Amino acid sequence: MDNVMDPELAAEMVKLLGQELKVVRSQLREAEQRTGTPASDAMSTGLQSQREEALRAEIFALKAENSSLRANISSLQDQTTNVSVKMEGDHSGLVAQYSASMDAIQKELADAIRDKNLATLDKEKADEQLQELSSVREKYRKLKASKRECQEVIDELRSQLELCIEEREKSASEGKVLKSDPASFFRNTEYPDVGDQPNSSDIPVYSPTLSMGIPRTARSHCRCDGTLRLEKDVFMFARAGIALGLIFRPMYQYNPQKNNGAWGRLRPDIEPGQKKDLCYYDGHGWKYLGTYERTGESFLLSPDHTKKLSFPRVEALAKETVLFRDLVSPSQMRMVEKMFWEGLLQVEMFGIRRVAYDQEFARQLFERRKDLPKSVKDATSTSIKRKRGDETDETHEDRQPKASKSGTKEG
Structure with a gap:
């Protein structure tokens, strides 16, 4: 009984003992009723006496067991009270552990959300930088093409200018202009x-x-x-x-x-x-x-x-x-x-x-x-x-x- 710590189990045991006690009492009443009936012969009277003795011994044993059960019930009640107090203390520890665990989980969740937001910002910045890079590359390509076209025009202008200069010098030498x-x-x-x-x-x-x-x-x-x-x-x-x-x-x-x-x-x-x-x-x-x-x-x-x-x-x-x-x-x-x-x-x-x-x-x-x-x-x-x-x-x-x-x- 010392190992029984569960209050609900103790209550069930008390209930079962009470039921057994009722059954024994019922059996005693039946025995008493049979004892009050006159016997027809000596054998039945002897048997009846033996039964009464047995029943008295059983009643004595049951009363002793009943007293023991009552003592056990009282002990179980005391243990139940102690267990409830102890469980209440243990429950506070569990709550503290649960609170600490929840705080740790919330901290991890907050860290995860912060990391996700930072990753999102980094991705947005990376996308913007990629767009800027694409734009710069496109501008560079256009400038390169424009530079190539300008160089071609410059080369053509130079060749045409050489002809113009030759013609100008020729005209000047002839005195036409x-x-x-x-x-x-x-x-x-x-x-x-x-x-x-x-x-x-x-x-x-x-x-x-x-x-x-x-x-x-x-x-x-x-x-x-x-x-x-x-x-x-x-x-x-x-x-x-x-x-x-x-x-x-x-x-x-x-x-x-x-x-x-x-x-x-x-x-x-x-x-x-x-x-x-x-x-x-x-x-x-x-x-x-x-x-x-x-x-x-x-x-x-x-x-x-x-x-x-x-x-x-x-x-x-x-x-x-x-x-x-x-x-x-x-x-x-x-x-x-x-x-x-x-x-x-x-x-x-x-x-x-x-x-x-x-x-x-x-x-x-x-x-x-x-x-x-x-x-x-x-x-x-x-x-x-x-x-x-x-x-x-x-x-x-x-x-x-x-x-x-x-x-x-x-x-």
Whole structure:
């Protein structure tokens, strides 16, 4: 019994002992009832006495066993109380062990989650770095291809430049092209009297739009060899007025579509002796200046004056040099500009002088412009008729030419 520590088992044992006690009591009652019945003979009386003695001994033994069982029950109850206290202490230890185990598991879980998050961040960073690496590689590939294309263009430009230089040296040696500067041109060129010539600032604008062309209806009224459209960065006036001008243009032109890029001699827009109506953009709008005639052969701008050209003028010359500029990279355009300043590309010039003013051509220009108010058109038309009413081709050509002493002015 000392080894029985389970309270539930002790209770079951007490219950079983109680049941046995009930059975013994029932047997005793039956024996007592049989003892009270008179016996018929001596044998039955003897047997009855023996049975009574046996039953009394059994009752005594059962009472002793009952007392022992009661003592055991009391002992078991005491043990149950002790066991419950001991189990309660053991339960606290288990709870502590369980809590410690749960803390360790939670710590491991937190560490695992942290490691997983770090791994996820590392993977995201690795993906970003991989994308950046792919982008850098793609840029490098494009730059390498662009470098190769630029090198091919540079090689082609060098070969073409060598031909241009040879042709230039040959022409210079034959005396076909002279080198000069704008000041010398205006000083040595004769042109009509400029007394009645207006200033460029006094001439009205017929279109403020840079991309505006000459209307077809106006071109149909042109009675000379055609029209010229010049912007201020490729044209220069004499200081005395608009009677004499100087056109700047590249001597050679580059075509990126021809034979994978080829250089060729640039033909002028007006030949010696031709007369054309000139429309001029002064930075604010297009103006009709009159009919101009080319004065003579072209000449080259000297290297010293080429290096002094302004950036807008060189930029305009570079645009004239390269056809299909959308096929050429900006770096190539800057290279062309640098070639002008370094003298590898030469600037050609020729002069034009004003000889007439076409009233009908001017009127068509203003009437076909929808973006100008009617009041401006009417005032302009009246001013043109008042200032130009008496001008004809013959009156200009009848004037006596004389040399200009006034120098130059850039338009």
